[in-house]
Amino acid sequence: MDTPKTHFQAVWDPLIRVGHWTLVIGFFTAYLSGDDYFSIHKWAGYVVAAYVLIRIVWGFVGTKHARFAGFVRGPGAVFGYLRGLTTGKAKDYAGHNPAGGAMVVALLFSLLVTTSSGMALYAVEDNAGPLAGIVTEQTFAPIAGAFGEEEDGGHEESGAEELLEGVHKAFVYITLALVGLHLAGVVASSLVHKENLARAMVTGRKRRPD
Ligand code: HEM
Numbered sequence: 001m002d003t004p005k006t007h008f009q010a011v012w013d014p015l016i017r018v019g020h021w022t023l024v025i026g027f028f029t030a031y032l033s034g035d036d037y038f039s040i041h042k043w044a045g046y047v048v049a050a051y052v053l054i055r056i057v058w059g060f061v062g063t064k065h066a067r068f069a070g071f072v073r074g075p076g077a078v079f080g081y082l083r084g085l086t087t088g089k090a091k092d093y094a095g096h097n098p099a100g101g102a103m104v105v106a107l108l109f110s111l112l113v114t115t116s117s118g119m120a121l122y123a124v125e126d127n128a129g130p131l132a133g134i135v136t137e138q139t140f141a142p143i144a145g146a147f148g149e150e151e152d153g154g155h156e157e158s159g160a161e162e163l164l165e166g167v168h169k170a171f172v173y174i175t176l177a178l179v180g181l182h183l184a185g186v187v188a189s190s191l192v193h194k195e196n197l198a199r200a201m202v203t204g205r206k207r208r209p210d
């Protein structure tokens with residue numbers, strides 16, 4: 001039996017590849033340092049935030065497979081692709097498949113909320129960081145009352161701190177859950193398309209039919 005002819009095509013540009021692995025290291029460093037090592041935490045978080053902003057701009061002006069217009073699809077395409085995975089008949093895409101594309105948007109959004117709530121918390125708690133003076137107790141005055149004040153190891157927590165800490169922690173766990181699904185998706189698509197997609201995120205090259 002003839003095996004179908006294939007060739008390799010450059011898909012992921014260097015910004016996407018270097019950015020992806022920087023994001024992975026930055027995210028886990030921030031996650032592991034959140035409780036005890038604030039100076040590391042802060043800088044790892046800034047690296048993540050900076051990359052997310054660059055990636056969003058790149059989604060409009062970047063290379064072909066980096067642009068949102070090329071891979072953000074409606075729910076029909078996303079569920080069609082996921083159904084295809086279960087039957088082994090999912091269509092093979094050069095760039096992100098429709099489910100992967102939805103996951104990119106969800107991850108970037110969740111990381112944006114995680115990092116900006118962290119910066120807002122830092123501004124309110126210590127009047128420091130990029131949002132110092134821009135986000136203050138007063139910003140949350142109309143809604144923070146609902147979160148009350150709490151005693152935390154001798155330190156009075158204001159309603160604004162309570163609220164921002166809650167949002168920061170919630171989005172850390174939402175991001176972790178998305179990362180779990182992201183990895184499951186990478187493994188499933190790699191098996192169905194018989195290609196190591198994690199390696200493609202290193203080399204930038206994917207196998208395509210001739
Ligand atoms: C060791 C763990 C990881 C592996 C093996 C991995 C692998 C991959 C692969 C293969 C892709 C391309 C998907 C495709 O072919 O459509 C991708 C994309 C992506 N991954 Fe991961 N990933 C990992 C961890 C993470 C983490 C922790 C995050 C975020 C916190 C993340 C965020 C992203 C984003 C935003 C993209 C979109 C790439 C782009 O278009 O810029 N990944 N990942």
Ligand code: HEM
Nearest residue numbers: 027030031034035042045046048114115118119121122172
């Ligand atoms: C993806 C990036 C980030 C992740 C995964 C992350 C994760 C975490 C975690 C796990 C905690 C500990 C929560 C707990 O007490 O259980 C934390 C706390 C905190 N994070 Fe982040 N964070 C990120 C980005 C940032 C950024 C950019 C800032 C801004 C400087 C920031 C500021 C804070 C602050 C002020 C705390 C509370 C520390 C304390 O008072 O003990 N985070 N974060």
